[in-house]
Amino acid sequence: MKANVSELFYSTQGEGITIGSPSIFIRFCGCNLRCPFCDTKYALDCKNYLSYEEIINQIKQFPAKRIIFTGGEPALQDEFIAFFISKNPNFFYQMETNGTILPQKSITLLDHITVSPKMFEINTDVLKEFKNIVKSVEFKFVVNEDFDKEMELIYRLTLKPVVFQPIWENENLSEYIQKTTKIIEKVKEKAPFIRVIPQIHKILYGNRRGI
Numbered sequence: 001m002k003a004n005v006s007e008l009f010y011s012t013q014g015e016g017i018t019i020g021s022p023s024i025f026i027r028f029c030g031c032n033l034r035c036p037f038c039d040t041k042y043a044l045d046c047k048n049y050l051s052y053e054e055i056i057n058q059i060k061q062f063p064a065k066r067i068i069f070t071g072g073e074p075a076l077q078d079e080f081i082a083f084f085i086s087k088n089p090n091f092f093y094q095m096e097t098n099g100t101i102l103p104q105k106s107i108t109l110l111d112h113i114t115v116s117p118k119m120f121e122i123n124t125d126v127l128k129e130f131k132n133i134v135k136s137v138e139f140k141f142v143v144n145e146d147f148d149k150e151m152e153l154i155y156r157l158t159l160k161p162v163v164f165q166p167i168w169e170n171e172n173l174s175e176y177i178q179k180t181t182k183i184i185e186k187v188k189e190k191a192p193f194i195r196v197i198p199q200i201h202k203i204l205y206g207n208r209r210g211i
């Protein structure tokens with residue numbers, strides 16, 4: 001069996017509630033969305049098919065037992081993911097998805113799913129499924145200082161736990177910190193059940209691939 005893989009690397013999770021965990025990242029090619037703020041555009045249309053054997057041989061070189069399927073949109077490669085997990089049950093498996101496609105075969109095999117809904121393309125039925133089926137889930141929203149639309153969705157679908165990740169646009173580090181601080185203050189007032197977690201890997205290493 002083959003998978004369309006943009007990159008495979010060993011790093012530390014820099015986002016969401018599993019932040020700080022040394023992890024092996026399998027970034028798949030292909031996505032059903034085109035977000036203007038996408039920071040992995042190189043993975044949207046690439047073609048790089050690797051066999052299961054090529055992938056597992058690379059993974060075995062890393063000391064971690066934690067794998068993050070990301071993209072692109074990993075739910076598009078649901079069949080490969082389910083196959084991979086069935087062959088290697090001794091890893092911890094996380095998926096990072098945009099929440100528009102239900103990964104039917106792997107959803108109950110994954111240990112944690114980060115669902116990152118994009119406000120211009122919401123599939124409420126799929127979001128409800130993630131909320132109800134997955135054993136461990138988080139809903140991570142990439143936000144600016146105005147997050148009223150996100151709050152409406154969170155309350156309407158009773159999503160939890162929720163993470164806000166301040167969006168990093170064309171700004172320098174001190175501007176990003178200022179924006180993040182404003183979002184933190186607003187969350188403290190309006191929605192204190194939400195965690196605000198910036199993209200730590202970008203702060204530490206800059207905006208580049210393989211980190």
Ligand code: SF4
Nearest residue numbers: 031033035038072098
């Ligand atoms: S869903 Fe993710 S990978 Fe796809 S375009 Fe949006 S940000 Fe990029």
